[in-house]
Amino acid sequence: MPMSDNAVIAERLAVVCERIEKAAQKSGRQSDDIVVVAVSKGFPPEVVEEAHKNGLYCFGENKVQEAKQKIPLCSGDIEWHMVGHLQSNKTRDAVRLFAMVHSVDSLELLEKLNNEAEKAGKVMPICLQVNVSGERSKFGMKPEEVESIIKAADSYHNVVVRGLMTIPPYSKDPEMSRPFFRKLADLRNLCQGVTGRSDLGLSMGMSEDFEIAIEEGANWIRIGRAIFGDRPKKVPVIDGETL
Numbered sequence: 572m573p574m575s576d577n578a579v580i581a582e583r584l585a586v587v588c589e590r591i592e593k594a595a596q597k598s599g600r601q602s603d604d605i606v607v608v609a610v611s612k613g614f615p616p617e618v619v620e621e622a623h624k625n626g627l628y629c630f631g632e633n634k635v636q637e638a639k640q641k642i643p644l645c646s647g648d649i650e651w652h653m654v655g656h657l658q659s660n661k662t663r664d665a666v667r668l669f670a671m672v673h674s675v676d677s678l679e680l681l682e683k684l685n686n687e688a689e690k691a692g693k694v695m696p697i698c699l700q701v702n703v704s705g706e707r708s709k710f711g712m713k714p715e716e717v718e719s720i721i722k723a724a725d726s727y728h729n730v731v732v733r734g735l736m737t738i739p740p741y742s743k744d745p746e747m748s749r750p751f752f753r754k755l756a757d758l759r760n761l762c763q764g765v766t767g768r769s770d771l772g773l774s775m776g777m778s779e780d781f782e783i784a785i786e787e788g789a790n791w792i793r794i795g796r797a798i799f800g801d802r803p804k805k806v807p808v809i810d811g812e813t814l
């Protein structure tokens with residue numbers, strides 16, 4: 572008999588939790604210092620709800636438009652995180668939809684988010700996305716820019732920098748991600764030095780390399796396929812609109 576989607580998600584999640592636990596143990600960390608951001612892009616609300624029933628409370632999306640349609644159809648107690656590139660003309664929706672934005676890649680975007688958050692009466696937690704690999708195809712600020720931007724962020728009172736985020740170059744071998752994760756951690760330490768803060772976190776690690784990310788200090792791991800399976804080729808249709 573085929574397993575229901577729920578059973579499949581529950582099983583995948585059990586595997587993910589075991590992998591997290593092992594990586595945490597290996598690196599002398601507590602697994603409850605690590606938040607799973609379940610990246611549900613490409614999946615419909617029913618799938619989010621199944622994952623939610625299995626104990627996940629924090630979900631990630633990479634497109635404002637998709638999130639705007641999906642979020643109202645999901646449980647109200649889910650915490651939604653924006654993990655994808657954010658266009659500045661979507662900041663207004665973003666502050667209303669999301670509890671956190673992982674992908675702030677410029678001071679201009681930070682300022683726009685700050686202004687919209689102020690209008691919405693919110694303080695938006697953010698991560699600064701850094702292009703540590705220097706790949707031209709990747710979003711993110713240059714490592715050299717981070718110090719000045721994090722200092723400048725101090726004077727914007729409706730955003731609060733919670734940490735740094737990165738996406739390493741894709742590789743089949745998860746070990747290849749390690750130097751990029753380590754570079755982000757070094758940069759975080761530098762930021763803590765210049766800001767006098769000791770609470771900056773790291774958003775890094777995806778389905779294949781999150782153990783390495785945990786070993787290198789990740790606080791948020793953004794996991795899609797390891798929880799939900801391969802994303803459907805044909806994106807789901809919600810309310811008659813193709814996402």
Ligand SMILES: *Cc1c(COP(=O)(O)O)cnc(C)c1O
Pocket residue numbers: 610612633654655738777778779793794795796797
């Ligand atoms: C899709 C996505 C993820 C999750 O990727 P998987 O390989 O499915 O785990 C993480 N972060 C960002 C920014 C993404 O767009």
